[in-house]
Amino acid sequence: MPETYVQRRDGEGRKDLRYPAAPEPLAVPIYDNHAHLEILDGDEPLSLTDQLDRAAAVGIAGVVQASGDIESSRWAVDAAASDPRVLAAVAIHPNDAPTYAANGMLDEAIVVIDELAAHPRTRAIGETGLDFFRTDEPGRPAQFESFEAHIALAKKHGIAMQIHDRDAHEAVLETLARVGAPERTVFHCFSGGDAMARVCADAGYYLSFAGNVTFKSAQNLRDALAVTPLDRVLVETDAPFLTPVPLRGRPNAPYLVPITVRFMAAELGLDLDELCAQLAANTLRVYGSFEDQPTGD
Template structure:
């Protein structure tokens, strides 16, 4: 079952590995459109992290008005975990993929085609509703790894089309090439920029192309004016919200582990930036999520 496998992430740079107190619940439920619940913050006992099971994470989220989570993946192991999680709990939908930074590793081992074939098989599961996260990352992968990233990205685009499901894009320092690839090969009908990292100009291009922009807790960071500018020009029916948990914990909790139950902090920040009613924004975010991924139950 999904609760039996968790990956420990590095605790480097974390000031406090305890989960924060729950925020005020939302009145209108929303969904966390991208999280990595297979990654824990260390062992459940002893010094350091607080390991939470899948059920505990989902229960905490439900208590504050986060009705479901799209569990994203980055390799074969986490993709299998995502499908297992989605099959075991109706509050989870799966997204499966080989992460762009993992694609060169599989390629170097001569296993990229094999890995993509596994993703193809997992994408056929009825609880798999997206290919993701896939895309391009020029920050962590050097020039030598770019060909494998491009090969993998285009293969994942083809899988999303084949299975008629959404695609979640990881785009880091590769905006122009990601947009060019989508234009050249044709984007899936439902394409999401996970943890959107561009600026106002890119947001306009993406929205005009019919893509969805998903905003995470880094929207609240002091140095993220480009993201706030992008949010301002994105049509409400193209906006999604996510945690990218356990990463990108919103201010004022930065430095603590992130989790789906902290989505209300980012949602309220978004509502203030957009000068819209929180309940109105929540209803739109929920409708957008269901339009992209389908129903959870």
Template structure:
């Protein structure tokens, strides 16, 4: 595949930019439900193949490559077409929607996502949703317009949807109720609390937990995990972001998923192999087989 579209993550303010040592492998393979492998990080950037090979060595069988703009969406499809360990999710990120709209290109961008969603290796629309943390009131109508358009695309193509929800819980849930959620709706990097997890679980949505569930100040996420139906739990890295404790601040990558899985298993009082089996079943129920 082409490596020409690669972004570098800013390393300002971080002290240790080396990739951590690999954790103990999982006995039962799982999948990284959401990563951004087009973004290089640290002092030893890894190629896509290097990322996937490292992940495979510790029991990570595949990665869903998420997107946020036209370029990264094309990269995701290219990556998924080049390696059977990758599936693509394509979308315009909610924080990018206002910028496309200001240029008069939002409709055009969504049309490109529509085309990319038809690729057989594209298994999700994502990440889409609402972000009230980085986008102020003037840009929010465009976020809502984009979110609803992406919901329609997920339904049109019969694929899953990955939601980015930051400081916008009520409006995200209201939009899904009003327009109707896709059959397989995933809250990527779930950031709500126990009450929201109960609402999402009752609605049949999937909740994907990232490395921040291990952070000391994230009791709300652990409370949410505890009440999430077991058949609705997913795990992700959001790499290169949200490296799990005690490695917070260092580069994140799919091969670090076992740290989060073991932490989640301990929180749930489950055997690691039992949770891994459930996570794998859940992932394949959402996205289908990686080898297809």
């Protein structure tokens, strides 16, 4: 197991911090293509093994562990090296890039991500991108610098890229078009609408939907899902965040993916097993097999 590197999610404002009961298992196994399992949450936090065992029990065969700084990237690689149910994604988060830059450490951080990206269980650069919600104008040049460096790393290592895009749709799409996107580009926790979904699909990008597709206020996400070709759709938790309805506010985890997938199948009017088979195929096409044996303990 990876050495302990934990962040504790603040429970303030949430009324129920118990992990929910497990949903009905899926008959066709699928994958959670974006989670942050190093972040502890809830009244009784789950270990990595607990998370993966609970997920496996309901048909979630593997998890792509995403990162946002040097420490979480190292943790992701250690987790993937220790358990065949985990693949790693490594990156400096766009909201952390200005801090690294202000400390004169962004170039050094990119070098570390480059080294971690070479590990055989690292299958994506992510999450990287642009965030104009939390980062104001002075910090944005560092975000662009970091984003373009991460794009180059994904191409160099021949792996996928997971994009964080918040209130920056046009700038993200322009950057990808100008610099040239990696062959397998995923919009993690897709946040656009149907028009953007069509643009992304035409460009060959993948759209990953999280539990917020179930939120009453998120009609734009349901509209986007409806027009996205099925061979470009992925599913994720972004755990411990974005717990799907009717469990909003409680801790999220990969074992809750079946709730989101059943909702997606109903929205699309698809047979659940058919959608699961497509999601599994899409995930393996983007990240490769989970079956390569880990190289760690």
